[in-house]
Amino acid sequence: MLHIVKKEVPKTREKIIVRLSAVLAALAVASIIVLVAGANPLELYIGIVQGCFGSLYRFAATVEKMVPLLVLSLGVLVAFKMRFWNIGAEGQFLMGAVGTTLVVRLLPDLPLPVMLVLMIIVSFLFGAVWLMIPAFFKARFGTNETLFTLMLNYIALTLVTALQYDFWKDPAANGMPKIANLPENALLPSAGGFNLSILMAVIIVLAMYYFMNRSKIGFEIAVLGESENTARYIGINVTKTIIIAALVSGGLCGMVGMMQTTGVSGALSTEITGGLGFTAIIVAWLSGLKVPFVVVNSFAFAVLLQGASYIQTAFQIPGSVAEMIQAIILFFILGSEFVLQYRLVSDKTKSEVA
Amino acid sequence: MNNDYVVKMENITKVFGKVKALDHVEFSLKKGEVHAILGENGAGKSSLMNVLNGIYMPDEGQIEVKGQPVNISSPKIALDLGIGMLPQHYKLVDVFSAMENVAAGSRKTSPFLNKKKILDEMGKLIEQLGMDINPNKKVYEMSVAEKQSLEIFKVLYRGADILILDEPTAVLTPQEIKNLFEIVKKMVATGCSVIIITHKLEEVMEISDRITIMRKGTTIQTVNKEETTPQELAGMMVGDVMELNVPYVPVERGQKCLEVKDITAIDRNKVHILDHVSFDLYAGEILGVAGIAGSGQKELCEGIAGLYHIKSGEIIFEGENIVGKNPEKISQMGISLSFVPEDRLGMGLVSSMDIIDNVLLKDYRNKKGLGISREVSRDKAEALVERLNVSTPAIENHAVSLLSGGNIQKVLLGREIELEPKLLVTAYATRGLDVGSSQIIYDLLNEQKVKMKPIMYVGEDLDVLMSLCDRIMVLCEGRVTGIVDPKKTTKEAIGLMMSGVRSEGEEACSIS
Structure with a gap:
């Protein structure tokens, strides 16, 4: 009979080898689907690489897909570090975008720099408030934040739908349910396809690295996440810490709403998130809640996203095939965690003693 | 003479990662005896019993129960062989009565609760053993000793005749311990065999017939009670005279x-x-x-x-x-004010953090500004490890939960004392x-x-x-x-x- 034995902590080298083989194995399995879809797998995979790095324009598109995912993942990470399961990044993203649009509607004639700063602040606050609501109830009454944050996603989505189809519907769009595009003085400046949100993301990454690893409050968040009893024992103000973490987590996700509206889509819509708020949860988790790995993994995911959209047009295969490849890779990577942590031992063989 | 033994364990080895919890351990239990397993913490007493109870699978070795070689792969199979273990943490349903707890999960009961039948059966057994159990009393109203009796009773009711008691006296008063030992003696008289894990010498001398001493995952010796003294046992337990x-x-x-x-x-x-x-x-x-x-x-x-x-x-x-x-x-x-709490890893320390960060827990507020500095704590952690002789592979990136109980406590107490x-x-x-x-x-x-x-x-x-x-x-x-x-x-x-x-x-x- 086989049984499962826990391994000692794997070395970094082993981790890299196992993960790389997982990706290769995933690509091998995905080839079958690609063949069924009528394309040559090898050409397709080369196509993905070309689609991401083939030209400066395509590379810019990859980075454009990386930035929102990166910032959302960092936002989710802060909450997760505290074992506060913020499943509501989608909703905070949307609310941030609503806040951004609200600024433009109320003060349409501000000069660009002032407009951008104001939009950053308001989107941050909108996202933060959207997470502070469940955080307050959690700190005060011990409610379950997983369901609460998830439900708030739908409220945010329905609010945006109402804005798009009714309150903020663009009268100039010939009856199309659409919110008017932002004016020139509210769009992120860009050069060669790279817009200013990249710089914002770099600053956020550095700030979050400091916040999580070198700041008092980051340390308190980590302690609270590990054990509330210990937090109380060393005199951490639990309520205050939860609220601050929620502020940062929700705020970052809200800022993504501003980056996407002003930098990519140019207008608020129900499709603006593209499900990134959920993908961010996977990214944060795969990165072991560590900031540097979030950067690496967001890039890897961006490559998959950009590659997928490129091969759709270049190879004329359905978009769902690209999504299946993505899902298969993810599955294999998650599965490889098992290989890293456990090994199978058969009763027959004598186990070697280390 | 082999038939006299209800349990024979030979060459049992169990490895966890790099640690040999059990190293070619020999153990045997005679019918109708009380056999004490004596040893310090981490000697492998509980591991050995978990192997016998089917919770751990041994990496090596043979087990014979009542003369038959067996492969015990789950507690259920253990119970089928008549082996029952009293859990250290009681697994009772608080809002159920004693009788309902006995009935729940017992394979003897029919889908519909036949209270009268169970009460009759319980009554007989209770009388036989002289236990103080009121079948209608709810568990939440019971004292620790009553809960323990109920757990013992549950195991016996399910047909076990080899009973493993893991540190049963730790939570009892002297009077309650006396009662427990009375019950144990009666059980033995009715043909049960009992294994009792403990590290209290006087109890061993009082209750047991034979004693197996374990140290660092090996059996040191099995002795008859009549032929030994507490001093000798203590000596064997700790290795050298302490x-x-x-x-x-x-x-x-x-x-x-x-x-x-x-x-x-x-x-x-x-x-x-x-x-x-x-x-x-x-x-x-x-x-x-x-x-x-x-x-x-x-x-x-x-x-x-x-x-x-x-x-x-x-x-x-x-x-x-x-x-x-x-x-x-x-x-x-x-x-x-320094408080060293009972729950070391759940309150005093953060189990997944290393020694430096755990020292930092009480230090980080002393630094001005928003940041933290691990440098001061690193020095303190190094000093602490050296002064108290904490055995750890590293003070950094090595979670305190991976240390042994003694070293964990040294870290906690050492940190608190350092605060003057x-x-x-x-x-x-x-x-x-x-x-x-x-x-x-x-x-x-x-x-x-x-x-x-x-x-x-x-x-x-x-x-x-x-x-x-x-x-x-x-x-x-x-x-x-x-x-x-x-x-x-x-x-x-x-x-x-x-x-x-x-x-x-x-x-x-x-x-x-």
Whole structure:
């Protein structure tokens, strides 16, 4: 009979080898689907690489897909570090975008720099408030934040739908349910396809690295996440810490709403998130809640996203095939965690003693 | 003669990662005997029994039960073979009665509860064993001893005739231990065989027929009780001869430091978990706190540390009342109070963090500004590891939960002492530690006492309390039943107070 034995902590080298083989194995399995879809797998995979790095324009598109995912993942990470399961990044993203649009509607004639700063602040606050609501109830009454944050996603989505189809519907769009595009003085400046949100993301990454690893409050968040009893024992103000973490987590996700509206889509819509708020949860988790790995993994995911959209047009295969490849890779990577942590031992063989 | 043995375990080896928990262990159990397994913490007693009970699969070795070679891969199979283990943490449904708990999960019962049949069967067994179980009593109304009896009963009811008791006496009063041993003797008389895991020598000498001594995952020897002495057993248990006496250091006691006046606290079940508790604590003394588990010790410690809500009364420390202040406020008042809680990894330390970060827990506030610096804590952690001889592969990136129990406690107590506290409160500081580690802890506490620190020591081993402490306060159901000088009293007298009989001593009188 086989049984499962826990391994000692794997070395970094082993981790890299196992993960790389997982990706290769995933690509091998995905080839079958690609063949069924009528394309040559090898050409397709080369196509993905070309689609991401083939030209400066395509590379810019990859980075454009990386930035929102990166910032959302960092936002989710802060909450997760505290074992506060913020499943509501989608909703905070949307609310941030609503806040951004609200600024433009109320003060349409501000000069660009002032407009951008104001939009950053308001989107941050909108996202933060959207997470502070469940955080307050959690700190005060011990409610379950997983369901609460998830439900708030739908409220945010329905609010945006109402804005798009009714309150903020663009009268100039010939009856199309659409919110008017932002004016020139509210769009992120860009050069060669790279817009200013990249710089914002770099600053956020550095700030979050400091916040999580070198700041008092980051340390308190980590302690609270590990054990509330210990937090109380060393005199951490639990309520205050939860609220601050929620502020940062929700705020970052809200800022993504501003980056996407002003930098990519140019207008608020129900499709603006593209499900990134959920993908961010996977990214944060795969990165072991560590900031540097979030950067690496967001890039890897961006490559998959950009590659997928490129091969759709270049190879004329359905978009769902690209999504299946993505899902298969993810599955294999998650599965490889098992290989890293456990090994199978058969009763027959004598186990070697280390 | 082989048929005499109901259990024979040969060459049992079990490896966890790099640690050999069991190394070619031999063990046998005769029919109708009480067999004690004696050993320090981490000797492999529980691992061995978990193998026998089907919780662990051995990596090597054979097991024979009642003459048949068997492969025990789950507790269910173990029970089919007649092997039942009393869990250390009771698994009873609080809102069910004793009878319902016995019926639940028993394969003897039909889908519909036939109360009469079960009651009849229970009655017979209860009478046979002379157990004190009321089948209709709800579990939440039961004392620890009653719950234990019920667990034993459950295992027997399910047909076990080989019973494993894992440290059954740890939570019991002397009187309850006596009752338990009566039951064990009756069980043996009816043909059961009993394995009892313990590290209390006097109990071993009282109850067992044969004794197996384990050390560091190996069996040292199996001896007949008649042919050995407690001294010899202790010797085999610890390896070389060790000073078993806990050192008492005489110190002239100083001024009054802590004054607890009439404090009362109420727990979740609306029970007075602390009931008008009053006592004083002086500089340069160790005040022992004795009592059966759950008599209010934990709440008293946490109440002083600002972690448990005190309903009424005063705790005066250096002229200030600290009741109603949380730990943050207490430290802001400039009172450095060190509390070594019972739950080391769940409260005192963060189990997944390394030693540096755990030292940082109490340090990070001292640095000005928003940032933290691990440099100071690194130096402190290094000093701590060196001074207390903590055995760890690294102080960085090595979670404290991976250390052994003794080393974990050294980290916690060492950190608290390094803070130079004005008051030291320890709860079960040596629980789960082996003799050597305990010795280090006692020495540390005595060192602090010499430095004229007031120390409150909540303990469970009366022998240790009586030789280590200057005074012993006894708690029973949240009330102080006596504060006594251990040099002028007997263990029995303290045992009586633990079960609620008030001391006639002068100090106790001033309380009531």
